[in-house]
Amino acid sequence: MSTVNTVTEQLTRAGQVIEHDSFAIIDAETGPHAYTEDQWPIVRRMIHANADFDFNGLTDFHSAAVGAGIQAMLAGGTPVVADVEMICSGLSQPRLAHFGMKTHQFISDADVIETAKAEDTTRAVQAMRKAHRLGLLDGAIVGIGNAPTALIELVRLIREEGVRPALVVGMPVGFVSAAESKDLMAEVNEVPWIVIRGRKGGSTLVVAALHALLALAEARQKTQQAERP
Numbered sequence: 001m002s003t004v005n006t007v008t009e010q011l012t013r014a015g016q017v018i019e020h021d022s023f024a025i026i027d028a029e030t031g032p033h034a035y036t037e038d039q040w041p042i043v044r045r046m047i048h049a050n051a052d053f054d055f056n057g058l059t060d061f062h063s064a065a066v067g068a069g070i071q072a073m074l075a076g077g078t079p080v081v082a083d084v085e086m087i088c089s090g091l092s093q094p095r096l097a098h099f100g101m102k103t104h105q106f107i108s109d110a111d112v113i114e115t116a117k118a119e120d121t122t123r124a125v126q127a128m129r130k131a132h133r134l135g136l137l138d139g140a141i142v143g144i145g146n147a148p149t150a151l152i153e154l155v156r157l158i159r160e161e162g163v164r165p166a167l168v169v170g171m172p173v174g175f176v177s178a179a180e181s182k183d184l185m186a187e188v189n190e191v192p193w194i195v196i197r198g199r200k201g202g203s204t205l206v207v208a209a210l211h212a213l214l215a216l217a218e219a220r221q222k223t224q225q226a227e228r229p
Helices: 013-030 040-050 065-075 085-090 093-098 110-119 123-133 148-161 178-186 203-227
Strands: 059-061 080-082 141-144 167-170 193-196
Touching (some): 040 059, 040 203, 065 203, 080 085, 148 167, 167 178
Parallel strands (some): 080 141
16 A cells, blocks of 8 residues: 555645535534544535535445445455446546556447447446456445446346445436335445435535545544554
Protein backbone atom coordinates (compact mmCIF):
# COMPACT_ATOMS: atom_id res chain seq x y z
CA MET A 1 0.00 0.00 0.00
CA SER A 2 1.18 3.50 -0.77
CA THR A 3 1.64 6.21 1.83
CA VAL A 4 -0.29 8.89 -0.07
CA ASN A 5 -2.79 10.80 2.05
CA THR A 6 -6.20 10.08 0.59
CA VAL A 7 -8.38 11.06 3.54
CA THR A 8 -9.37 14.19 1.61
CA GLU A 9 -9.33 14.81 -2.12
CA GLN A 10 -8.22 18.38 -1.51
CA LEU A 11 -4.48 18.87 -2.01
CA THR A 12 -4.30 22.57 -1.06
CA ARG A 13 -5.03 24.35 2.21
CA ALA A 14 -7.64 26.53 0.51
CA GLY A 15 -9.42 23.46 -0.87
CA GLN A 16 -9.34 21.74 2.49
CA VAL A 17 -10.87 24.83 4.17
CA ILE A 18 -13.71 24.90 1.64
CA GLU A 19 -14.40 21.19 2.11
CA HIS A 20 -14.30 21.53 5.90
CA ASP A 21 -16.65 24.53 5.82
CA SER A 22 -19.03 22.71 3.45
CA PHE A 23 -19.26 19.75 5.81
CA ALA A 24 -19.81 22.11 8.74
CA ILE A 25 -22.71 23.77 6.90
CA ILE A 26 -24.25 20.37 6.15
CA ASP A 27 -23.91 19.33 9.81
CA ALA A 28 -25.49 22.57 11.00
CA GLU A 29 -28.39 22.53 8.54
CA THR A 30 -29.10 18.84 9.10
CA GLY A 31 -29.15 18.98 12.88
CA PRO A 32 -29.99 15.75 14.74
CA HIS A 33 -30.16 12.61 12.62
CA ALA A 34 -30.55 8.88 13.11
CA TYR A 35 -27.25 7.71 11.59
CA THR A 36 -24.33 6.22 13.49
CA GLU A 37 -20.91 7.84 13.79
CA ASP A 38 -19.60 5.68 10.92
CA GLN A 39 -22.68 6.05 8.71
CA TRP A 40 -23.02 9.83 8.85
CA PRO A 41 -19.77 10.66 6.96
CA ILE A 42 -21.13 8.62 4.05
CA VAL A 43 -24.51 10.35 4.03
CA ARG A 44 -22.87 13.75 4.49
CA ARG A 45 -20.60 13.25 1.49
CA MET A 46 -23.61 12.18 -0.57
CA ILE A 47 -25.37 15.40 0.41
CA HIS A 48 -22.17 17.30 -0.39
CA ALA A 49 -22.12 15.76 -3.89
CA ASN A 50 -25.41 17.36 -4.98
CA ALA A 51 -26.70 19.63 -2.19
CA ASP A 52 -29.74 17.42 -1.64
CA PHE A 53 -30.64 17.02 2.02
CA ASP A 54 -33.23 14.36 1.22
CA PHE A 55 -30.45 11.79 1.46
CA ASN A 56 -30.64 12.36 5.19
CA GLY A 57 -33.36 9.79 5.67
CA LEU A 58 -33.48 8.19 2.22
CA THR A 59 -30.10 6.51 2.72
CA ASP A 60 -30.43 3.13 4.38
CA PHE A 61 -27.74 0.79 5.71
CA HIS A 62 -27.47 -2.91 6.43
CA SER A 63 -26.18 -3.09 10.00
CA ALA A 64 -22.82 -4.54 8.85
CA ALA A 65 -22.39 -2.35 5.77
CA VAL A 66 -19.82 0.21 6.89
CA GLY A 67 -17.64 -2.30 8.72
CA ALA A 68 -17.76 -4.70 5.78
CA GLY A 69 -16.80 -1.98 3.31
CA ILE A 70 -13.89 -0.79 5.44
CA GLN A 71 -12.60 -4.33 5.98
CA ALA A 72 -12.80 -5.09 2.26
CA MET A 73 -10.74 -2.00 1.49
CA LEU A 74 -8.19 -2.68 4.22
CA ALA A 75 -7.75 -6.23 2.90
CA GLY A 76 -6.17 -4.79 -0.23
CA GLY A 77 -6.83 -5.68 -3.85
CA THR A 78 -10.61 -5.81 -3.51
CA PRO A 79 -12.25 -5.28 -6.91
CA VAL A 80 -14.91 -2.66 -7.49
CA VAL A 81 -17.54 -3.87 -9.95
CA ALA A 82 -19.77 -1.13 -11.38
CA ASP A 83 -22.82 -1.16 -13.60
CA VAL A 84 -21.58 1.76 -15.72
CA GLU A 85 -18.32 3.38 -16.71
CA MET A 86 -19.26 6.66 -15.01
CA ILE A 87 -18.64 5.13 -11.59
CA CYS A 88 -15.22 3.85 -12.63
CA SER A 89 -14.31 7.25 -14.10
CA GLY A 90 -15.53 9.14 -11.04
CA LEU A 91 -13.56 7.20 -8.46
CA SER A 92 -10.20 8.65 -7.43
CA GLN A 93 -7.42 6.52 -8.85
CA PRO A 94 -4.90 7.51 -6.13
CA ARG A 95 -7.43 6.54 -3.45
CA LEU A 96 -8.06 3.18 -5.09
CA ALA A 97 -4.36 2.57 -5.68
CA HIS A 98 -3.67 3.18 -2.00
CA PHE A 99 -5.53 -0.06 -1.27
CA GLY A 100 -4.54 -1.86 -4.48
CA MET A 101 -8.10 -1.70 -5.81
CA LYS A 102 -9.17 -1.78 -9.45
CA THR A 103 -12.51 -1.08 -11.12
CA HIS A 104 -14.42 -3.25 -13.59
CA GLN A 105 -17.47 -2.60 -15.79
CA PHE A 106 -18.75 -4.49 -18.80
CA ILE A 107 -21.82 -2.55 -19.96
CA SER A 108 -20.40 -1.74 -23.42
CA ASP A 109 -18.62 -5.02 -24.14
CA ALA A 110 -19.57 -6.49 -27.50
CA ASP A 111 -20.44 -9.90 -26.06
CA VAL A 112 -22.64 -8.28 -23.41
CA ILE A 113 -24.56 -6.31 -26.05
CA GLU A 114 -24.92 -9.35 -28.30
CA THR A 115 -26.21 -11.59 -25.52
CA ALA A 116 -28.62 -8.94 -24.26
CA LYS A 117 -30.12 -8.66 -27.74
CA ALA A 118 -30.29 -12.43 -28.21
CA GLU A 119 -31.95 -13.04 -24.83
CA ASP A 120 -34.09 -9.87 -24.88
CA THR A 121 -32.63 -8.64 -21.60
CA THR A 122 -30.73 -5.47 -20.71
CA ARG A 123 -27.01 -4.91 -21.07
CA ALA A 124 -26.89 -4.28 -17.32
CA VAL A 125 -28.21 -7.77 -16.59
CA GLN A 126 -25.67 -9.38 -18.87
CA ALA A 127 -22.87 -7.23 -17.45
CA MET A 128 -23.59 -8.56 -13.95
CA ARG A 129 -23.66 -12.11 -15.30
CA LYS A 130 -20.33 -11.57 -17.04
CA ALA A 131 -18.78 -10.25 -13.82
CA HIS A 132 -20.02 -13.40 -12.10
CA ARG A 133 -18.58 -15.68 -14.82
CA LEU A 134 -15.23 -13.93 -14.43
CA GLY A 135 -15.28 -14.55 -10.68
CA LEU A 136 -15.27 -10.86 -9.83
CA LEU A 137 -18.39 -10.57 -7.67
CA ASP A 138 -17.45 -12.72 -4.69
CA GLY A 139 -15.66 -10.53 -2.15
CA ALA A 140 -16.08 -7.44 -4.33
CA ILE A 141 -17.57 -4.05 -3.66
CA VAL A 142 -20.39 -3.67 -6.18
CA GLY A 143 -21.59 -0.18 -7.08
CA ILE A 144 -24.83 0.24 -9.03
CA GLY A 145 -25.93 3.80 -9.78
CA ASN A 146 -27.69 3.69 -13.10
CA ALA A 147 -29.46 0.43 -13.92
CA PRO A 148 -32.18 -1.03 -11.69
CA THR A 149 -32.03 -4.25 -13.72
CA ALA A 150 -28.40 -4.68 -12.69
CA LEU A 151 -29.38 -4.53 -9.02
CA ILE A 152 -32.30 -6.91 -9.53
CA GLU A 153 -30.01 -9.38 -11.29
CA LEU A 154 -27.43 -9.07 -8.53
CA VAL A 155 -30.07 -9.93 -5.94
CA ARG A 156 -30.97 -12.99 -8.03
CA LEU A 157 -27.33 -14.03 -8.20
CA ILE A 158 -27.04 -13.68 -4.43
CA ARG A 159 -30.17 -15.69 -3.72
CA GLU A 160 -30.03 -18.33 -6.43
CA GLU A 161 -26.34 -18.76 -7.21
CA GLY A 162 -24.74 -17.97 -3.86
CA VAL A 163 -22.79 -14.91 -4.98
CA ARG A 164 -21.33 -13.09 -1.98
CA PRO A 165 -20.04 -9.54 -2.57
CA ALA A 166 -18.35 -7.88 0.39
CA LEU A 167 -20.67 -4.88 0.01
CA VAL A 168 -23.33 -3.67 -2.41
CA VAL A 169 -23.82 0.08 -2.88
CA GLY A 170 -27.17 0.03 -4.68
CA MET A 171 -28.33 3.49 -5.79
CA PRO A 172 -29.89 3.25 -9.26
CA VAL A 173 -31.90 6.28 -10.27
CA GLY A 174 -35.10 6.34 -12.29
CA PHE A 175 -38.80 5.71 -12.63
CA VAL A 176 -39.04 2.08 -13.80
CA SER A 177 -38.14 -0.44 -11.08
CA ALA A 178 -35.60 1.88 -9.42
CA ALA A 179 -37.34 2.10 -6.04
CA GLU A 180 -38.38 -1.55 -6.24
CA SER A 181 -34.85 -2.76 -6.98
CA LYS A 182 -33.49 -1.02 -3.89
CA ASP A 183 -36.28 -2.35 -1.71
CA LEU A 184 -35.44 -5.82 -3.02
CA MET A 185 -31.77 -5.37 -2.12
CA ALA A 186 -32.72 -4.18 1.34
CA GLU A 187 -34.49 -7.50 1.96
CA VAL A 188 -31.18 -9.36 1.59
CA ASN A 189 -29.58 -10.38 4.88
CA GLU A 190 -26.67 -12.44 3.56
CA VAL A 191 -24.77 -9.51 2.00
CA PRO A 192 -24.23 -6.02 3.48
CA TRP A 193 -25.70 -3.13 1.48
CA ILE A 194 -26.16 0.61 1.33
CA VAL A 195 -29.20 1.83 -0.64
CA ILE A 196 -31.13 5.01 -1.34
CA ARG A 197 -34.84 4.44 -0.92
CA GLY A 198 -37.18 5.70 -3.63
CA ARG A 199 -36.45 7.03 -7.10
CA LYS A 200 -33.42 9.17 -6.32
CA GLY A 201 -29.86 7.97 -6.80
CA GLY A 202 -27.24 7.99 -9.51
CA SER A 203 -23.62 7.15 -10.21
CA THR A 204 -22.35 10.32 -8.53
CA LEU A 205 -23.95 9.16 -5.28
CA VAL A 206 -22.23 5.77 -5.52
CA VAL A 207 -18.92 7.54 -6.09
CA ALA A 208 -19.52 9.83 -3.11
CA ALA A 209 -20.38 6.89 -0.84
CA LEU A 210 -17.29 4.94 -1.93
CA HIS A 211 -15.03 7.97 -1.45
CA ALA A 212 -16.39 8.37 2.07
CA LEU A 213 -15.71 4.68 2.75
CA LEU A 214 -12.18 5.03 1.38
CA ALA A 215 -11.57 7.93 3.75
CA LEU A 216 -12.93 5.92 6.69
CA ALA A 217 -10.74 2.98 5.71
CA GLU A 218 -7.60 5.08 5.62
CA ALA A 219 -8.46 6.69 8.95
CA ARG A 220 -8.85 3.18 10.42
CA GLN A 221 -5.56 2.15 8.84
CA LYS A 222 -3.72 5.10 10.37
CA THR A 223 -5.20 4.36 13.79
CA GLN A 224 -4.08 0.75 13.56
CA GLN A 225 -0.59 1.80 12.50
CA ALA A 226 -0.34 4.27 15.38
CA GLU A 227 -1.33 1.57 17.89
CA ARG A 228 1.39 -0.84 16.80
CA PRO A 229 4.40 -1.02 19.12
